[in-house]
Amino acid sequence: MTCEIIIGLEVHVQLRTNTKLFCGCAARFGAPPNSQTCPVCLGLPGALPVLNEQALAWGIRVGLALDCTVAPLMKFDRKHYFYPDLPKNFQISQYDRPLASNGHVDLEGEGATKRIRIRRVHLEEDAGKLLHETGQPVSFVDMNRTGVPLLEIVSEPDLRTSEDAYQYLVELKALLQYLDVSTCNMEEGSLRCDTNISLRPAGQETLGVKVEVKNLNSFRAVKQALEFEAGRQGALLSRGERILQETRLWNAHSLQTDSMRSKEEAADYRYFPEPDLVPFTIEAAAVEQIRRKLPELPAQRRLRYQQTYQLSAYDAQVLVQQRALAELFEGAVRLGAKPKPVANWIMGGFMAYLNAKRLEPESLQVQPEWVVHLIELVDGGTLSGTMAKEVFLAMLERRVDPAELVREGGLRQISDAQTLERIAHEVLEQHPKSAEDYAKGKANALMFLVGQAMKRSSGKANPQQMTEILKRKVGEKRA
DSSP states (O other), X not given: XXXXXXXXXXXXXXXXXXXXXXXXXXXXXXXOTTOSOOTTTTTOTTOXXXXXXXXXXXXXXXXXXXXXXXXXXXXXXXXXXXXXXXXXXXXXXXXXXXXXXXXXXXXXXXXXXXXXXXXXXXXXXXXXXXXXXXXXXXXXXXXXXXXXXXXXXXXXXXXXXXXXHHHHHHXXXXXXXXXXSOOOOTTTTSEEEEEEEEEEXXXXXXXXXXXXXXXXXXXXXXXXXXXXXXXXXXXXXXXXXXXOOEEEEEXXXXXXXXXXXXXXXXXXXXOEEOTTSOOEEOOHHHHHHHHHTOOOOHHHHXXXXXXXXXXXXXXXXXXXXXXXXXXXXXXXXXXXXXXXXHXXXXXXXXXXXXXXXTOOGGGTOOOHHHHHHHXXXXXXXXXXXXHHHXXXXXXXXXXXXHHHHHHHHTOOOBOOHHHHHHHHHHHHHHOHHHHHHHHTTOHHHHHHHHXXXXXXXXXXXXXXXXXXXXXXXXXXXXX
């Protein structure tokens, strides 16, 4: 039986406000456990919540960027469940009147656009964090995260492959970074994702039984978990077995999902309006003011890069997907560098280094003028291509301007004709057989001779000049 995979994603984004959603406690990451709490976020009797205006404004900002409709009337609700990291035994969230709804994210690829609809964007308070130390008979709870503003972005089940889900998350993260409302750091928990996946026979309209997967701490884990679940559910259906509606956890070590609990329905949470926060209206003028202050978003910047800098759709997509990369690119171009060489260095050596070291681009603090200086050193003949790669790596490792590295290390390409003639003479004297082979028409022999010359010059010889000198000298010998 051929099945269609149906995927929806729930993304939780911690807003980077200074204080929590309903109290004045600091919301910063990394403070000593339980040092950022008060009666309000601990849910002590008599404590009353007060809404963080900045969190509301940023929630509206995200909703508008996703092309959602912002709710004119808004209220908060109590979502009841018991867990050790939830001191009130309920979470202040939004149920039937979310902050924003009916938006979309567009995925570009292979000459077509896939529109992923956004069902809702709602604001809620985060829960605390349980700490399970290996070998300890007890678990610990840190309430610092309790009450931190959390924005939940729920997609419609419009995704059909794990790759689409991955690209959706990349696009959504880029948008959030451009809006500057969250650090989007998955290691710190400021960006978290739950997946919902079901299978149905191809051509069938009715959705299959939905399985939720939690504990996903990277986009790669989301992709892997979806692929595993699609295979697991497909195998069950092929054997005529029933799929249970449940919540499962992703095990990053065994690369499989494990059953956690049966999946709750809305009724299980016993939602009712939050009595301590009255419903309120959002004036259209206030929403419009937030809309006017929206920055250039990833989709708009991609189009501009193609039109203004004549970059390919692929190059524009790669550069724009992380705000720091785009700003590095534009900074270098503003200083006079040609767009395509800048794009090549960023997409090549820079991104390879980031991936190898598992770093974010902003952590390296590379200055646009450094990229410009490197390109100038290559164009001016000071550095060969090989030397430029070495200098570029040293620039990233040491956070130093390439021009300074060249000065302090004597890393200057040899273009002096007399020196190059001497090196060519020595190479030909040492490898007469290769010289003879090239004279007989074997092109690979010339490549070998050039390689030997570069080796003898410690990679500093100008390769174009050296090639021409070797060609001439072999021709003179033959004559």
